[in-house]
Amino acid sequence: MARFPEALNGQIGYEFGASQQYVAIAVHYDSLTLPQLAAHFYRQAVEERNHAMMLVQYLLDSDAEIAIPGVEAPQTSFGDVVEPVRLALEQERRVTQQIVELARLAREEGDLVGEQFLHWFLQEQREEVSSMSALLAVVTRSADNVMLVEDYLARESGGVNALEAGAPPSAGGAL
Numbered sequence: 086m087a088r089f090p091e092a093l094n095g096q097i098g099y100e101f102g103a104s105q106q107y108v109a110i111a112v113h114y115d116s117l118t119l120p121q122l123a124a125h126f127y128r129q130a131v132e133e134r135n136h137a138m139m140l141v142q143y144l145l146d147s148d149a150e151i152a153i154p155g156v157e158a159p160q161t162s163f164g165d166v167v168e169p170v171r172l173a174l175e176q177e178r179r180v181t182q183q184i185v186e187l188a189r190l191a192r193e194e195g196d197l198v199g200e201q202f203l204h205w206f207l208q209e210q211r212e213e214v215s216s217m218s219a220l221l222a223v224v225t226r227s228a229d230n231v232m233l234v235e236d237y238l239a240r241e242s243g244g245v246n247a248l249e250a251g252a253p254p255s256a257g258g259a260l
C-alpha cells in the first residue's frame with residue numbers, strides 16, 4: 086500500500102479508538118449519575134466514529150485499499166471526576182499531532198488533494214482541543230461540586246458547530 090493511504094488506514098483505527106475511549110468515559114459518568122457529562126461524551130464518541138467514516142469515504146473516493154483496523158482497549162476506570170477529561174484532552178492533543186503528520190506526509194508526496202482533505206480535520210482538532218481545555222478548566226475548578234459542571238454543560242451544549250456544515254462526507258452517512 087502507498088504510504089499516504091496506509092497512514093490514513095492507520096488513522097481510521099485511532100479515530101475508532103478515540104470513539105471507544107469516549108464511550109468508556111461516557112459510561113463512567115453515566116454510572117455516577119452525571120447525565121450531562123455522560124451525554125457530552127456519548128456525543129463525542131459518535132463524532133469520532135464519524136471522523137473514522139470520513140477517512141473511509143475519502144479512501145473509497147480515491148480508489149485506495151481499505152483495511153479497517155482493530156483498536157486498543159480504552160481506559161475504563163478513573164480515580165476522580167477530573168481524570169477522564171484530562172485523558173480526553175491528552176487524546177485530542179495526540180490526534181492533532183497525528184493529523185499534522187498526515188498532512189505533512191501528503192505534502193511530502195505532492196498529494197494536494199489529500200492535503201486539502203485534511204484541512205477540515207486540522208480545524209476540527211483546533212476546536213476540539215480548545216473546547217476540551219475549557220471543559221477541563223471547569224471540571225478542575227468545580228471538582229468538589231460536580232453539579233456545577235452539569236449546569237455548565239446544560240447551558241453551553243447544544244450550540245451549532247459551524248464546522249459541521251463543511252464536514253467531509255462519511256461512508257454510509259454521518260450519524
Ligand SMILES: [Fe+2]
Pocket residue numbers: 100103132133136180
Ligand atoms: Fe477525531
Ligand SMILES: [Fe+2]
Pocket residue numbers: 103133177180213
Ligand atoms: Fe476528537
